Amino acid sequence: MNVLEMQNIRKSFGDVSVLRDISLTVKKGEVVAIIGPSGSGKSTLLRCATTLEKIDGGTIAICGRALASNVNGKEIFAGKKDLVEIRSMFGLVFQNFHLFPHFSVRRNITESLIHVRKVPKAEANAVADRLLAKMGLSEKADAYPCQLSGGQQQRVSIARALAINPEILFFDEPTSALDPELTGEILKVIRELAEEKMTMVIVTHEMNFAREVADRVIFMADGVIIEEGPAFDLINNPREERTRAFLAGY
Amino acid sequence: MANLQSTILQLLTGMKFTILIFCLTLLFSLPLGLLVAKGRMSGNRIVSGIIRVYISIMRGTPLMLQLLIVYFGPWYIFKIPLRDLTIGDLDYRFVATIIGFTINYAAYFAEIFRGGIQSMPLGQYEAAQVLGFSKSQTFFRIILPQVIKRVLPPVTNEVITLVKDTSLAQVLAVSEMFIAAKSLASAQVSVVPFVVAGVFYYIMNGIIEIGMNKLELKLRYYS
Numbered sequence: 001m002n003v004l005e006m007q008n009i010r011k012s013f014g015d016v017s018v019l020r021d022i023s024l025t026v027k028k029g030e031v032v033a034i035i036g037p038s039g040s041g042k043s044t045l046l047r048c049a050t051t052l053e054k055i056d057g058g059t060i061a062i063c064g065r066a067l068a069s070n071v072n073g074k075e076i077f078a079g080k081k082d083l084v085e086i087r088s089m090f091g092l093v094f095q096n097f098h099l100f101p102h103f104s105v106r107r108n109i110t111e112s113l114i115h116v117r118k119v120p121k122a123e124a125n126a127v128a129d130r131l132l133a134k135m136g137l138s139e140k141a142d143a144y145p146c147q148l149s150g151g152q153q154q155r156v157s158i159a160r161a162l163a164i165n166p167e168i169l170f171f172d173e174p175t176s177a178l179d180p181e182l183t184g185e186i187l188k189v190i191r192e193l194a195e196e197k198m199t200m201v202i203v204t205h206e207m208n209f210a211r212e213v214a215d216r217v218i219f220m221a222d223g224v225i226i227e228e229g230p231a232f233d234l235i236n237n238p239r240e241e242r243t244r245a246f247l248a249g250y
Numbered sequence: 251m252a253n254l255q256s257t258i259l260q261l262l263t264g265m266k267f268t269i270l271i272f273c274l275t276l277l278f279s280l281p282l283g284l285l286v287a288k289g290r291m292s293g294n295r296i297v298s299g300i301i302r303v304y305i306s307i308m309r310g311t312p313l314m315l316q317l318l319i320v321y322f323g324p325w326y327i328f329k330i331p332l333r334d335l336t337i338g339d340l341d342y343r344f345v346a347t348i349i350g351f352t353i354n355y356a357a358y359f360a361e362i363f364r365g366g367i368q369s370m371p372l373g374q375y376e377a378a379q380v381l382g383f384s385k386s387q388t389f390f391r392i393i394l395p396q397v398i399k400r401v402l403p404p405v406t407n408e409v410i411t412l413v414k415d416t417s418l419a420q421v422l423a424v425s426e427m428f429i430a431a432k433s434l435a436s437a438q439v440s441v442v443p444f445v446v447a448g449v450f451y452y453i454m455n456g457i458i459e460i461g462m463n464k465l466e467l468k469l470r471y472y473s
Binding site for chain 2: 050051052084087088090092096098099100101102111112115116117144145146160164
């Protein structure tokens with residue numbers, strides 16, 4: 001079953017066309033890494049899939065639920081009620097964490113469970129504590145985000161995204177805001193999630209990591225997919241000149 | 251000495267009104283200010299335009315003049331006789347004072363709130379949106395609590411100014427502390443009532459400063 005299905009996505013900001021007819025399908029349990037130079041549209045693609053940007057054309061479905069569909073050439077977007085349900089099927093981890101600074105670590109995780117999903121408070125706390133244990137952050141449950149290191153904050157934001165038990169998890173450059181010595185702890189968490197067969201789409205600049213963890217790598221440039229294939233093949237033996245030039249920089 | 255005692259007692263009686271004006275103005279103008287800020291940021295150009303003009307007038311004309319217009323408006327516009335005009339059990343002079351102060355302070359608070367709201371990073375909205383929070387949940391649970399922390403210092407400024415501005419209610423002959431001080435001063439041919447009133451204003455603001463500092467410290471648990 002396809003967890004994510006994006007067909008012929010077009011998106012421009014003003015006159016700048018950022019995504020030009022991009023299609024991306026992700027199967028259940030698959031880990032897809034998106035690589036490419038900055039400005040290639042990879043983050044925009046992720047933002048379109050996660051309801052943060054509205055596409056100009058194309059179709060998006062998550063677990064078969066239409067986020068955007070095209071009827072007779074007219075874009076139809078999911079309504080409010082559908083959006084709430086579709087948003088309960090995916091999680092997004094931001095480059096800059098975007099934790100809620102005024103909430104404790106635990107409450108960062110439970111707030112949406114309690115007030116959006118209507119999970120009882122005790123149950124939500126149990127979910128948070130289980131996820132924090134998994135992230136190795138049990139003792140930080142009552143701390144505030146500002147008291148944590150960048151790596152710890154990012155692990156909390158992964159726990160927050162996992163709280164709703166999503167079908168698919170999106171990562172938008174999850175280690176780009178971290179010091180090099182802290183990226184390891186995030187990559188370890190993502191690796192563990194991959195072993196648990198979590199479906200994931202990861203925009204990243206960590207080529208070694210992409211090669212090791214991803215099943216499939218997509219190379220994007222100038223709003224189109226230049227090349228895609230099994231992670232090891234694409235990164236070690238790129239077919240396209242553009243991909244080779246990009247990877248030579250790493 | 252007996253003179254000073256009666257001066258203090260009479261000023262304290264006036265102070266009751268001063269405190270009442272102060273509290274009621276805050277009670278109404280803080281929520282109204284939030285609403286005005288929302289209107290000012292509205293995507294609807296007519297709404298934001300009207301709010302912009304309202305804020306401009308409130309900030310650009312003397313509060314004393316605004317109080318007079320609120321008070322005399324019903325007579326000049328609708329020919330409603332003001333003598334003995336009451337609203338419920340309340341003297342219209344007092345009601346007009348509260349209305350005047352509220353609409354004036356709401357304009358100032360609105361601009362402070364707008365600054366606070368607009369200073370919030372977009373990421374907070376995006377994180378909330380992806381987690382499924384509705385617009386109002388996002389505002390009241392995620393944004394507003396952080397905005398309150400950010401706007402506390404400028405709000406404290408306004409609150410302190412309000413304590414002193416209550417003395418303007420004298421133009422509508424509301425018997426607050428300043429009017430009491432004035433009549434005592436002229437009766438006693440002495441400046442002492444003014445000095446005592448000054449001390450009282452200062453004590454009120456001292457209490458506010460301490461309270462707001464405490465609140466700021468309390469919100470310092472995160473940054």
